[in-house]
Amino acid sequence: xDLSEINFAVLxxxxxxxxxxxxxxxxxxxxxEKAGVLNLGVEGMMIIGAVAGFIVGVETGSAYIGMIAAAxxxxxxxxxxxxxxxxxxxxxxxxxxxxxIFGLGIAALxxxxxxxxxxxxxxxxxxxILSEIPILGTMFFQHDLIVYLSLISVLTIWYFLTRxxxxxxxxSVGEDHDVAHSLGYRVITIRFLAILFxxxxxxxxxxxxxxxxxxxxxxxxxxxxxxxxxxxxxxxGWRPFRLLIGAYIFGGITILQLNLQAIGVNINxxxxxxxxxxxxxxxxxxxSMSRFRGNRGAPGCLGRSFxxxx
Amino acid sequence: xxxxxxxxxxxxxxxxxxLNANLAISAxxxxxxxxxxxxxxxGWNYQHDVGRKAVDEAxxxxxxxxxxxxxxxxxxxxRVMTQMALAGADMIFATSFGYMDPxxxxxxxxxxxxxxxxxxxxxxxxxxxxxARFYEGRxxxxxxxxxxxxxxxxxxxxxxxxxxxxxxINSAYLAAKKANPNVEFKVIWIFTWYDxxxxxxxxxxxxxxxxxxxxQHVDSSxxxxxxEEAGVxxxxxxxxxxxxGPNAHLTAIINGWAPYYVEKVKQGMAGTWKxxxxxxxxxxxxxxxxxxxxxKIPASVKKEAMAIRDGIADGTxxxxxxxxxxxxxxxxxKAGETADVGTLLGMNFYVEGIEGDIPx
Numbered sequence: 001x002d003l004s005e006i007n008f009a010v011l012x013x014x015x016x017x018x019x020x021x022x023x024x025x026x027x028x029x030x031x032x033e034k035a036g037v038l039n040l041g042v043e044g045m046m047i048i049g050a051v052a053g054f055i056v057g058v059e060t061g062s063a064y065i066g067m068i069a070a071a072x073x074x075x076x077x078x079x080x081x082x083x084x085x086x087x088x089x090x091x092x093x094x095x096x097x098x099x100x101i102f103g104l105g106i107a108a109l110x111x112x113x114x115x116x117x118x119x120x121x122x123x124x125x126x127x128x129i130l131s132e133i134p135i136l137g138t139m140f141f142q143h144d145l146i147v148y149l150s151l152i153s154v155l156t157i158w159y160f161l162t163r164x165x166x167x168x169x170x171x172s173v174g175e176d177h178d179v180a181h182s183l184g185y186r187v188i189t190i191r192f193l194a195i196l197f198x199x200x201x202x203x204x205x206x207x208x209x210x211x212x213x214x215x216x217x218x219x220x221x222x223x224x225x226x227x228x229x230x231x232x233x234x235x236x237g238w239r240p241f242r243l244l245i246g247a248y249i250f251g252g253i254t255i256l257q258l259n260l261q262a263i264g265v266n267i268n269x270x271x272x273x274x275x276x277x278x279x280x281x282x283x284x285x286x287x288s289m290s291r292f293r294g295n296r297g298a299p300g301c302l303g304r305s306f307x308x309x310x
Numbered sequence: 311x312x313x314x315x316x317x318x319x320x321x322x323x324x325x326x327x328x329l330n331a332n333l334a335i336s337a338x339x340x341x342x343x344x345x346x347x348x349x350x351x352x353g354w355n356y357q358h359d360v361g362r363k364a365v366d367e368a369x370x371x372x373x374x375x376x377x378x379x380x381x382x383x384x385x386x387x388x389r390v391m392t393q394m395a396l397a398g399a400d401m402i403f404a405t406s407f408g409y410m411d412p413x414x415x416x417x418x419x420x421x422x423x424x425x426x427x428x429x430x431x432x433x434x435x436x437x438x439x440x441x442a443r444f445y446e447g448r449x450x451x452x453x454x455x456x457x458x459x460x461x462x463x464x465x466x467x468x469x470x471x472x473x474x475x476x477x478x479i480n481s482a483y484l485a486a487k488k489a490n491p492n493v494e495f496k497v498i499w500i501f502t503w504y505d506x507x508x509x510x511x512x513x514x515x516x517x518x519x520x521x522x523x524x525x526q527h528v529d530s531s532x533x534x535x536x537x538e539e540a541g542v543x544x545x546x547x548x549x550x551x552x553x554x555g556p557n558a559h560l561t562a563i564i565n566g567w568a569p570y571y572v573e574k575v576k577q578g579m580a581g582t583w584k585x586x587x588x589x590x591x592x593x594x595x596x597x598x599x600x601x602x603x604x605x606k607i608p609a610s611v612k613k614e615a616m617a618i619r620d621g622i623a624d625g626t627x628x629x630x631x632x633x634x635x636x637x638x639x640x641x642x643x644k645a646g647e648t649a650d651v652g653t654l655l656g657m658n659f660y661v662e663g664i665e666g667d668i669p670x
């Protein structure tokens with residue numbers, strides 16, 4: 001066992017890649033939840049994005065067109081959810097679960113002819129000058145376009161939620177839809193848009209898996225990433241930057257585990273594989289303790305149906 | 311309104327359930343196959359499906375084959391096999407190690423159905439097992455790997471710590487060490503047969519730690535894709551995977567199930583099939599095939615590799631020929647002695663020189 005054999009620059013670079021699908025999907029869900037809607041269908045929307053992105057990517061030969069298709073597919077599936085919960089006012093938890101089951105099934109069906117097919121070529125974008133810095137360059141500045149976009153979206157969403165009027169309106173809808181409604185804001189429309197955005201982001205996260213990270217289509221390839229994304233939103237206390245850090249911790253443990261194995265550390269792999277989930281449970285316990293409740297950031301109307309009274 | 315939406319959600323779930331495959335069979339002799347993954351994996355399952363198609367072709371319309379893909383190694387496997395038996399299957403090929411207990415359980419319930427279980431060790435009156443001496447193929451690729459590595463570090467992505475996989479690591483290591491005494495193996499266990507994301511992550515990790523040749527005992531072609539991108543070498547697992555890495559793909563260990571499947575179905579139809587048999591064939595019988603050699607391999611190494619292949623095929627060479635010590639230094643095989651089948655089938659130790667422990 002020799003720790004110096006681990007290349008930490010590459011370790012950090014690969015944990016960023018491993019975490020990017022989580023960051024994208026969780027950011028989308030963050031906006032949805034800030035608007036007061038709990039969509040448990042993230043996993044389903046991710047896998048639909050993964051399969052649709054892959055199919056379009058293979059057919060057009062461009063991974064980026066594939067990513068657009070992934071966003072559209074995720075948004076389309078979330079449209080179904082939006083219709084059921086906003087117009088039909090169904091229970092959000094049950095509808096979200098149904099969305100996941102439905103998404104997994106449909107994706108398996110659509111992707112069937114595409115298993116074991118090569119994905120279109122992608123290239124990494126090395127940022128000039130910065131990418132040549134030793135260590136830091138490898139860690140942060142030699143990635144594909146989507147990684148940079150995910151970081152930009154963290155910043156954008158933070159700015160939108162905390163510095164923009166539109167973000168304030170979105171949050172007010174999530175905090176108290178009756179008050180927002182009486183102030184003249186269109187609660188249903190705003191939630192509709194938020195859900196569509198969440199779907200598109202989840203789709204992009206899935207597309208990143210099948211087009212960039214693996215890159216290949218496999219049935220059930222999201223393997224629970226959607227659920228981790230959901231947990232991350234809570235873990236982050238509905239804050240974009242904490243969400244990013246949380247996602248990198250998740251990715252980091254996964255990649256570190258592989259690195260430790262390769263240098264021959266005798267570890268219990270089951271324990272390490274469990275670690276991210278244990279960390280989630282612990283985080284949930286900590287933030288649900290009363291002392292922290294004040295700054296938890298959970299929207300007041302999360303998961304509640306809006307019934308127009310006037 | 312609420313009732314309508316409840317109905318909608320319920321019908322969504324129902325629609326997904328209806329999408330399950332239909333397993334009705336209707337021919338003279340019916341043969342079922344269950345696969346652990348999709349036949350489109352271009353690996354393990356793909357080759358079993360090649361074997362199934364060979365059965366279709368060999369008997370024309372007299373034999374009908376059905377298959378079920380993505381069958382988990384759990385109670386689901388029992389359900390699928392029971393369903394096949396109830397639908398009139400005369401013979402069932404269960405093509406993954408983890409189907410072992412389900413096969414034994416279902417075989418008890420259907421004594422007239424003949425079961426063939428791949429890579430397992432439990433048999434019954436109507437259960438036979440078959441496995442290939444993949445380790446023979448690993449001697450060939452191990453030799454090539456030892457000759458091709460420049461960093462003297464060979465990465466190995468392993469699935470589960472079962473004898474079959476341990477045997478492969480040992481065999482590849484012994485051959486690589488013989489070809490290049492400075493060679494070192496790094497092994498990552500990922501505890502799955504088929505998860506392209508995990509396989510790719512493991513391969514990337516090994517490459518980042520200096521490995522420039524990657525061996526795999528997992529099923530997808532993700533590692534080949536990673537190797538091609540990183541400019542290192544890899545070997546196709548179960549099928550030729552050169553489409554995924556024309557430069558990286560040195561050769562492949564290809565599983566040749568077709569002759570065995572055709573033979574067993576023939577025996578089944580003729581009534582000469584026997585239960586309780588354990589077939590363990592290798593390169594000689596055509597159950598393990600070495601694929602095309604990449605032109606990146608120097609002619610001299612190609613020649614040596616082919617000599618190893620041919621020597622194993624005609625029995626003059628054995629992958630495990632002493633003197634070999636176990637990892638802890640205790641002697642296992644004396645000079646000139648070769649390993650017996652029993653030890654090979656239950657192999658649970660590394661040979662001397664491999665670092666790290668086999669996970670429990």
